[in-house]
Amino acid sequence: MTTALSSMPKAELHLHIEGTLEPELILALAARNGIAMPFPTLAELRAQYEFADLQSFLNLYYANMAVLVTAEDFADMTRAYLGRAQASGLRHVEIMFDPQAHLLRGVDLATAVNGIAGALAASEAEFGISTALIAAFLRDQSEASALEVLAELLAMDAPIVGIGLDSAEVGNPPSKFVRLYERARDAGLRLVAHAGEEGSPSYVWDALDLLDVERIDHGIRSMEDPALVERLAREQVPLTVCPLSNVRLRAVDVLAAHPLPAMLAARLNVCVNSDDPAYFGGYVDSNFQALVDEFNFDADTLATLAANSIRSSFAPEERKAELLAELAVWRAAQA
Ligand code: ADE
Numbered sequence: 001m002t003t004a005l006s007s008m009p010k011a012e013l014h015l016h017i018e019g020t021l022e023p024e025l026i027l028a029l030a031a032r033n034g035i036a037m038p039f040p041t042l043a044e045l046r047a048q049y050e051f052a053d054l055q056s057f058l059n060l061y062y063a064n065m066a067v068l069v070t071a072e073d074f075a076d077m078t079r080a081y082l083g084r085a086q087a088s089g090l091r092h093v094e095i096m097f098d099p100q101a102h103l104l105r106g107v108d109l110a111t112a113v114n115g116i117a118g119a120l121a122a123s124e125a126e127f128g129i130s131t132a133l134i135a136a137f138l139r140d141q142s143e144a145s146a147l148e149v150l151a152e153l154l155a156m157d158a159p160i161v162g163i164g165l166d167s168a169e170v171g172n173p174p175s176k177f178v179r180l181y182e183r184a185r186d187a188g189l190r191l192v193a194h195a196g197e198e199g200s201p202s203y204v205w206d207a208l209d210l211l212d213v214e215r216i217d218h219g220i221r222s223m224e225d226p227a228l229v230e231r232l233a234r235e236q237v238p239l240t241v242c243p244l245s246n247v248r249l250r251a252v253d254v255l256a257a258h259p260l261p262a263m264l265a266a267r268l269n270v271c272v273n274s275d276d277p278a279y280f281g282g283y284v285d286s287n288f289q290a291l292v293d294e295f296n297f298d299a300d301t302l303a304t305l306a307a308n309s310i311r312s313s314f315a316p317e318e319r320k321a322e323l324l325a326e327l328a329v330w331r332a333a334q335a
């Protein structure tokens, strides 16, 4: 890792906090909570991290959540991520969590929300990182379930800035969640959704037209549809791209075949994110490093990606201006 990359000020907008649970922390939390895990040693657990597709990853991701029981567990996981985020030069992060995944295994909303939000509340002072929290709904569950959980989050005044849509994409199109997004919009929440990761470009069209989202998480399959590319470029819709995730989940064969350079060439508003860094071989700095190694991105391209991440965030305008100014200083210091 070059110092320059990890000192470049940037934001991360596509990050599942449950996807930051490192194998060591999984086993430590299992021991603390007296939970017997199916893969009880580091070697056995690590041997599971080969994925054929999104679903094979999700199976392990949901199984490993069993170790999250108390608010302290959620706080420890969040603090560990923030420390790692600081080391990779992140200055603002917007993290998703999966409330339904915890409810389905008997952990109540307050435990998850209080644990995560408690750690986030100390983030600016402890790590110099501003934060926002997004509740992501599982698209392979019913809309009724999502509506019920959203109502509970609103009733408890959970400190969320917006909602997202994740989990198994194919067969669970945006059209299934129109009322959920209407309800969230009426409540003043910001709207994002995963689309075009494994799903066809029609999922991206529908996330924009039916759900009225402000950002698309992934969106890489948009490149198969020239009319969609034209629209995304014209409207500068932010796309939170996750290169190492796409390789590990076989959305692309190898990094060299990743569409990010073509997306940049098409003037799309793309930024670089780690998705589930404990599962996909690295945090956001590793994603940038892999891109530099593969595509030889220059300082201008890196700064464009970082500026896109800051501008596409839900941070207050003053915070964006502050971070863009820091980025300009970083850019000027590059040869
Ligand atoms: N949940 C966690 N990571 C995800 C991803 N990459 N796609 C869909 N759902 C997810």
Ligand code: ZN
Residues within 6 Å of the ligand: 014, 015, 016, 166, 194, 217, 275
């Ligand atoms: Zn994701």
